[in-house]
Amino acid sequence: MRLPLALLLALSPAPPAEAPDTGAMDAHAAAHAAAVGVPGLAYAVVGPDGVEHAFRTGVDGAGEPVDADTAFLWGSVAKPVAATAAVVLARQGRLDLDAPVGDHLPAFSGRDVTVRDLMTHTSGIPERAAFAVTDRYGPDAPDLDARVRHLAGVRAAEPGGHEYSSANHVLLGAVVEEVTGDLEGHLRTAVLEPAGMDDAFTGAEGARAAGLTPGHRYLWGFPVADADGVDDGGAAYGYLGGTLNDLAAFARLQLDPDPPLLDAEALAGMREGAVPVPGSPQRYGLSWRRTTLSGTGEPVVFHGGATPGHAAMLVLLPGRERAVVVLQNAYAVAADDGIQGVAFDLARMSAGGAVPEPSPAWIPPAAAWGATALAAGLGAAALRPGRGRTVLGAAGGITAVAAAGLLAYAGPRSTLLWFPDLAAAAVAAGLLGAVLAVRGLAPLVRRRGR
Numbered sequence: 001m002r003l004p005l006a007l008l009l010a011l012s013p014a015p016p017a018e019a020p021d022t023g024a025m026d027a028h029a030a031a032h033a034a035a036v037g038v039p040g041l042a043y044a045v046v047g048p049d050g051v052e053h054a055f056r057t058g059v060d061g062a063g064e065p066v067d068a069d070t071a072f073l074w075g076s077v078a079k080p081v082a083a084t085a086a087v088v089l090a091r092q093g094r095l096d097l098d099a100p101v102g103d104h105l106p107a108f109s110g111r112d113v114t115v116r117d118l119m120t121h122t123s124g125i126p127e128r129a130a131f132a133v134t135d136r137y138g139p140d141a142p143d144l145d146a147r148v149r150h151l152a153g154v155r156a157a158e159p160g161g162h163e164y165s166s167a168n169h170v171l172l173g174a175v176v177e178e179v180t181g182d183l184e185g186h187l188r189t190a191v192l193e194p195a196g197m198d199d200a201f202t203g204a205e206g207a208r209a210a211g212l213t214p215g216h217r218y219l220w221g222f223p224v225a226d227a228d229g230v231d232d233g234g235a236a237y238g239y240l241g242g243t244l245n246d247l248a249a250f251a252r253l254q255l256d257p258d259p260p261l262l263d264a265e266a267l268a269g270m271r272e273g274a275v276p277v278p279g280s281p282q283r284y285g286l287s288w289r290r291t292t293l294s295g296t297g298e299p300v301v302f303h304g305g306a307t308p309g310h311a312a313m314l315v316l317l318p319g320r321e322r323a324v325v326v327l328q329n330a331y332a333v334a335a336d337d338g339i340q341g342v343a344f345d346l347a348r349m350s351a352g353g354a355v356p357e358p359s360p361a362w363i364p365p366a367a368a369w370g371a372t373a374l375a376a377g378l379g380a381a382a383l384r385p386g387r388g389r390t391v392l393g394a395a396g397g398i399t400a401v402a403a404a405g406l407l408a409y410a411g412p413r414s415t416l417l418w419f420p421d422l423a424a425a426a427v428a429a430g431l432l433g434a435v436l437a438v439r440g441l442a443p444l445v446r447r448r449g450r
Contacts, residue, residue, distance in 0.1 A: 020045060020053075020349060020350040020351075020352070021349065022045065022053045022055075024349060025043075025045070025053075025055070025346050025349050025350065026055045028342070028345060028346065028349065028355065028358070029041060029043055029055055029057065029326075029342060029346065030057050031357065031358045032342040032345070032358040033057055033058055033328075034358075035358040035359055035360050035361075036330075036335065036338050036339055036342075036358065036360065036361045037218070037221070037222075037223050037330065037360075037361070038058065038216075038223070038328045038329070038330045038339065039058050039059055039060075039061075039216055039223055039225070039329055039330060040056075040057070040058035040059050040060050040061075040066040040070070040328070040329040040330075041056070041057050041058055041066070041326070041327070041328045041329075041342075042054070042055070042056040042057075042066055042070065042072070042244040042326070042327045043055055043244070043324065043325060043326040043327070043342075043343075043346055044244050044245075044247075044248045044251075044324070044325050045322065045323075045324055045346075045350055046248045046251040046252050046255070046322065046323040046324070046325060047252075047255065047321060047322055047323075048252065048255040048256060048257065048321055049252075050248070050249075050252055051245065051248050051252075052322075054068075054244060054245075054248075056068075056070070056244070058329075060213040060329060061213030061214035061215060061216065061225035061227075061228075061309075061329060062213040062214075062225075064213075066329075068243065068244070068245065069199075069211065069243060070211075070243060070244075071199070071201070071207070071210040071211055071212040071213075071241055071242060071243055072212075072215075072241055072242070072243075072244075072310050072312060072327040072328075072329060073207075073212070073215065073230070073238075073239065073240075073241040073307045073309070073310040073312070074238075074240050074241050074242070074247060074305050074310070074312040074327075075238045075304070075305025075306040075307045075310060075311065075312055076166065076169075076237065076238050076303060076304065076305030076306070077240070077247065077303050077304065077305040077312045077313070077314055078169075078234075078235065078236065078237060078238050078239065078240035078305065079169050079236070079237060079238075079287040079303060079305070080250075080270070080286075080287040080288050080303050080314075081187065081191055081192075081240055081250060082169060082172060082173060082176070082187065082235070082236035082237070082240075082287070083119045083172070083270060083286045083287035083288075084190075084191050084261070084262070084267070084270065085176060085186055085187050085190045085191050086115065086119065086172060086175070086176055087262060087266060087270060087286065088190040088191070088261060088262060089176065089179055089180070089186075089190075091262060091266065094179055094180075095115065095175070095176075095179050096115070097114065097115045097116040097119075098114050098115070098116055099114060099115060100112065100113065100114055101113045101114065101115060101117075101118065101123075101171060101175060104174075104175045104178045104179065105148050105152075105171065105174055105175060105178065107148050107149050107151075107152035108148075108152055108171075112158075112159055113159050114159075115172070115175055116286070117159050117168075118168040118169065118171050118172045118175070119168070119172060119286045119287050120162065120274055120275050120284055120285070120286065120287075121162050121163060121164045121165060121168050121275075121284060122159055122160055122161060122162050122163075122275055123156065123159050123165075123168055123171075124156040124157035124158055124159045124160070124161070124163070125151065125154060125156045125163070125165050125167045125168060125171075126154070126155075126156065126157070126163060126165060127163055127164060127165045128165075128409060128410065129151060129154045129156075129165055129167045130165050130166040130167040130170070130237075131410045131411050131414040132150055132411065133147040133150055133151060133167055133170050134166050134167075134170065134231065134234065134237060134238065135229065135231055135234075135238075135307070135308065135414065135417055136231050136233065136234075137204075137229035137230065137231060138229075141231065141232060141233065142233070143233060144170070144173060144174045144177055144183075144233050145174070147170050147174070147233065148170075148171060148174050151167055151170065151171060154167075161278070162275045162276065162277055162278060162284055163278075164277075164284075166237040166238060168237075169236045169237035169238075169287075170233075170234075170236065170237055172236050172237075173233070173234075173235060173236025173237065176236065183235060183236065184202045184203065184235050187202065187235060187236075187240070188202075190261065191250075191261060192246075194260040194261040195249050195250055195252075195253045195260070195261065196249040196252075197242060197246040197247075197249045197250055198246065198249075199242050199243050199245070199246050200240065200241065200242035200246040201240075201241055201242060202235040202239065202240055202241075203230065203232045203235065203239070204230040204232055207230045207241065210241070210242065210243075212230070212241060213225070213228075213329075214226060214227050214228040214309060215227040215228075215307065215308065215309020215310040215329045215330065215331065216309055216329055216330035216331075217308055217309055217330075217331070217332065217420055218330070218332045218335070218364050218365070218368075218421065219368075219420060219421045220365055220368045220369060220372070220421050221364065221365030221368070221369075223330045225309075226309075227307070227308040227309025227310070228309075229307075229308070229417075238305060238307055239307065241310075244325065244327055247312065247314060247325045247327065248323075248325050250314070251314055251316065251323035251325050252323070253267070254267060254271070254301075254316055254323065255316070255321050255322070255323060269285075269286075270285055270286040270287070270288060271285050271286075271288045271290065271301045271316070271318075272285050272290070273285050273289075273290035274286070277289070285301075287303065288301050288302070288303055289301065289302050289303055293344060293347060293348055293351070293353070294344075295348060295353055295354070296348055296351055296352075296353040298317060298319065298320075298347075298348070298351045298353070299317075299318060299319060300315055300316060300317055300318075300344075300347060301315075301316040301318060302314060302315040302316065302343075304340050304343070306331045306333075306336070306339075306340075307331070308331065308417050308418055309329065309330065309331055310327075310328065310329055310330075310331060311326075311327075311328040311330070311331045311339050311340055312325075312326065312327050312328070313325070313326045313340050313343035313344075314343075315343050315344065315346075315347040317347060317350065317351060320350075320351060322350055322351075324343060324346045324347045324350055325343075326342060326343040326346065328342075332361070332364040333418050333419065334361075334363045334364040334367055334419075334422075335361035335363060335364050338359070338360075338361035338363075339361065342358070345358075364421075364422075367422050368421035368422045368425055371422055371425035371426050371429055372421075372425040372428075374399065374425070374429045375425050375428040375429035375432055378399060378429055378432035378433055378436060379428075379432050381436060398433070399429050399430060399432075399433030400430045400431075400433035400434040400437060402426075402430070403426040403427060403429055403430025403433070404430060406419075406422075406423070406426050407423070407426070407427070407430075
């Protein structure tokens with residue numbers, strides 16, 4: 001019997017994906033690191049059977065060459081890992097994703113926020129709420145209970161709309177901790193070990209054992225290896241790390257037709273874009289983002305992340321059964337697109353697309369040097385007696401208010417942590433501006449008073 005052509009095509013195996021030009025990809029990654037000023041970078045192309053190609057360049061925070069054993073922090077790439085651990089609990093019948101968070105965290109009793117809301121970032125908790133409960137280092141850092149209590153007192157919107165905030169995953173980690181009694185232990189037994197993420201680590205002690213070296217922050221355009229903090233309570237939102245092979249193993253898990261910890265359907269369901277991201281073509285699932293690659297229209301699922309000093313990105317190309325993972329040991333918020341964009345470039349190249357030449361990340365040093373020049377100008381003006389006091393006083397007052405606003409949004413600690421050079425220059429400019437405001441405007445106030 002002659003079968004219809006459509007049926008023959010349906011029964012025929014899909015043609016293998018064209019092999020990417022890894023030589024061109026390596027050259028692009030190296031050019032990106034040089035242009036942006038990233039001291040160390042590693043990336044891998046991953047297929048269903050594991051790493052198909054890996055490339056490493058540069059040095060770690062101790063000046064040693066980046067190699068297969070070099071550890072990085074992954075930032076918010078920890079979120080899909082933690083969400084996977086929560087879904088494992090749900091499949092075991094130990095956690096209801098649609099139950100109120102208050103069932104597990106008494107501080108949230110009576111609220112409509114569900115565990116699923118935490119993973120889709122639809123809890124109503126604002127982005128800025130995360131600053132007080134994340135990136136807390138050392139023995140005096142608050143434990144998860146204290147962070148939960150703080151977040152319970154934050155003014156939040158009604159659940160439903162998406163607003164990305166790491167505070168959601170602080171709470172998700174607390175829920176998993178309450179259900180299992182050991183958040184980090186459950187992450188390891190439920191996800192890391194079954195996925196083959198053998199050298200992945202959590203916490204400061206784990207980072208030391210893995211040989212994690214300081215990441216690089218940019219100070220006036222120059223990368224400085226001074227970012228060595230690890231949040232012991234941050235495994236669920238950003239302080240999970242490991243080698244390139246560890247992150248590649250998590251990528252391979254997503255491509256495995258017979259994964260070891262959840263069935264492929266459950267993993268694919270997590271990656272579905274459940275809610276729209278306002279102002280973006282993206283959709284957000286259970287701690288995964290879904291969109292299309294610009295220039296190619298290729299559907300991709302991804303998540304990026306950063307800590308002060310490290311950046312990571314995992315990009316899945318489901319239609320090609322391929323993934324690209326990238327780790328870098330430098331980060332600046334103002335250069336996020338320039339630093340993280342290399343992952344999308346490499347994903348486009350792996351899909352046969354063209355990419356532009358890497359360009360320097362000029363915004364962070366320009367902002368820092370601009371604020372420094374302003375501080376210097378205000379300092380010079382403060383030393384000049386005589387004319388123009390009212391104008392200089394008004395300018396100084398505006399500068400002082402702007403600097404105070406910058407510090408108030410994230411708080412002094414987070415601002416200095418994420419924007420060290422800009423924050424230092426802004427503080428100096430603000431203080432000098434306040435001096436000028438008092439000197440220049442006080443006589444005017446006195447005259448009006450008389």
